[in-house]
Amino acid sequence: MKIATWNVNSLKVRLPQVLDWLNANPDVTALCLQETKMDDPVFPKEEIESAGFFVEFAGQKTYNGVAIIAREAISDVIINLPEYPDAQKRVITATVAGIRLIGAYIPNGQALDSEKFPYKMAWLAAMKAFLIEQMALHPKLALLGDYNIAPEDRDVHDITKWQGGNLVSPQERDMFAQWLQLGLVDSFRLFDQPEKSFSWWDYRGFSFKKNAGLRIDHILLSPALAAQCTACEIDIEPRKNERPSDHTPVIATLS
DNA sequence: ATGGCGGCAATTTGCCGA
Numbered sequence: 331m332k333i334a335t336w337n338v339n340s341l342k343v344r345l346p347q348v349l350d351w352l353n354a355n356p357d358v359t360a361l362c363l364q365e366t367k368m369d370d371p372v373f374p375k376e377e378i379e380s381a382g383f384f385v386e387f388a389g390q391k392t393y394n395g396v397a398i399i400a401r402e403a404i405s406d407v408i409i410n411l412p413e414y415p416d417a418q419k420r421v422i423t424a425t426v427a428g429i430r431l432i433g434a435y436i437p438n439g440q441a442l443d444s445e446k447f448p449y450k451m452a453w454l455a456a457m458k459a460f461l462i463e464q465m466a467l468h469p470k471l472a473l474l475g476d477y478n479i480a481p482e483d484r485d486v487h488d489i490t491k492w493q494g495g496n497l498v499s500p501q502e503r504d505m506f507a508q509w510l511q512l513g514l515v516d517s518f519r520l521f522d523q524p525e526k527s528f529s530w531w532d533y534r535g536f537s538f539k540k541n542a543g544l545r546i547d548h549i550l551l552s553p554a555l556a557a558q559c560t561a562c563e564i565d566i567e568p569r570k571n572e573r574p575s576d577h578t579p580v581i582a583t584l585s
Numbered sequence: 586a587t588g589g590c591g592g593c594a595a596t597t598t599g600c601c602g603a
């Protein structure tokens with residue numbers, strides 16, 4: 331089976347692409363979505379269910395919004411971080427096929443001197459506490475989503491353009507490292523990967539054509555799941571679509 | 586140094602993403 335994550339940058343625009351992608355990837359048991367940008371009352375629940383899937387979601391209009399689409403039943407859903415009240419809908423946690431999935435849209439931060447940056451750092455700390463709690467309850471756990479963190483310089487097309495700034499700052503990378511210290515593993519780095527592998531490219535300046543991207547979408551696995559992981563790949567095909575999301579799916583294969 | 590693209594919401598323009 332496979333589990334996947336995709337920041338779709340508006341599910342209203344991208345729903346046909348999501349359903350096409352799921353049909354083209356029948357081994358994907360669960361797909362976490364970020365930036366659905368839809369209020370719950372207008373979420374296309376019926377369309378997704380009539381296509382043969384289970385779905386859970388937590389949305390808001392214009393910004394944020396997360397969902398899990400699955401081929402098996404979804405249970406024990408938690409919306410957001412229980413100990414961190416937040417009007418922004420950024421996390422959905424649920425169990426699918428015996429695996430605890432945390433789908434997350436981590437705050438962007440905007441810039442180190444922005445008021446949004448301390449929000450990001452506080453949010454990352456709150457997520458760490460939630461991870462500790464959930465890992466203790468669920469040995470088979472995966473944290474999938476748009477992290478808005480490029481963990482290493484090799485995850486950046488040109489580090490000189492980003493050095494020290496938002497998405498690559500020491501503070502953010504330290505928090506990512508703290509999550510790894512909990513025992514979580516970056517599934518992508520369990521395997522040999524092509525150089526300059528990225529999951530996001532700016533819409534502007536022909537960034538995708540130039541492969542001027544960042545790897546900021548990740549699947550972290552608990553030790554028990556990492557032991558089952560046989561592959562992790564970034565699927566760049568949807569980035570070639572008409573009206574693509576600026577992000578593209580990341581997929582982990584589990585034995 | 587700035588904006589560049591795209592989605593969205595409120596009205597021709599601004600905010601935000603990363």
